[in-house]
Each structure stands twice: as structure tokens, then as C-alpha cells.
Amino acid sequence: MYQSITTSLYTFENIREKDIFYADKTDFFHRLVTDASGIFFLSRPRRFGKSLSVSILKNIFKGNKELFNGLRIYDMPYDWNPYPVINLNISKADCSSAEELNRGLCIILHDNAHELGIELSSETKSGYLFGELIDKAKDLSKVVILIDEYDKPLV
DSSP states (O other): OOBBOOOOOHHHHHHTTBBBBBOOHHHHHHHHTOOOSSSSOOOOOOSSSSSHHHHHHHHHTTTTTGTTTTTTGGGGSOOOOOEEEEEGGGGGGGGSSSSHHHHHHHHHHHHHHHHHHHOOOOOOOOHHHHHHHHHHHHHHHHEEEEEEEEETTTT
């Protein structure tokens, strides 16, 4: 059986649902998440799977075990409890000016709050809004924060 190979899909869900070839590295993710406490910074060269890695982590922490059926992590010991995931994909923000970046980050934060069933204030400073989102998400459980395309404002 042949599987397609892609370089244009960045979400783990799409790769699994469309039966696209995926080189199983979930055992490495298992090692990362089983003692997940603190802060981890994963850097890799451009076009080297950072967004896909963030998507995989998001699905692990959301407890989407069935998405990993047939992969190594599926049968490994892990609780698969869903955690509130704040996923900041900075590529969705307009970075043409500091004001536009702030506005874009506020929209991303409100989108994340909506996904978590959290209502945020009408604060217009993204830093304060981010703190509010984390505080309210902590009331649900331990919080996972994933940041992708963090370097876009610099580029």
C-alpha cells in the first residue's frame, strides 16, 4: 500500500485523516510529555516540522488518543486526560506594525478562549489578555501553552 507524501499539510489531524505518510516519531513525543513540567523550547531549521510538532503536541495534550491509533505512542503508558491548550500561532497575526501585531494577538487569544469556553474581558493589550486567559484556564486544569511561528514578527 502506498501513501502520499506532503510538504503542504501542517496539522497532524489532516495528515492522519487523509492517510498521508507520517514517519512515526511519537515515541519521542511520549518522552517529552510524560514528565511535562516547566518550559520547553524546540527550535529547528525552517521547513523542518515545527508546526507539525506543535500540532502533534496539541493533540496529545487534548487527549485525542484515537488520532494516534497505529502509532507507537498509542500503546505507551500515558493518561490521555485532556488539558486546556492555548495554541498561539503567530503566523495568523498581522506583523506590519506593533499596533497590528497587538490587535492580531488579541484576536488569537480570544479565539483560544472561545475554544476553551472562556470569556475574556475587552482588554486591548495582548499581554494583559494573555495573562487573563492563562489565569482563567488554570481554573480548568494544568494549562499547556504552545507557541508556533514565534519568530514571524522578527522576520
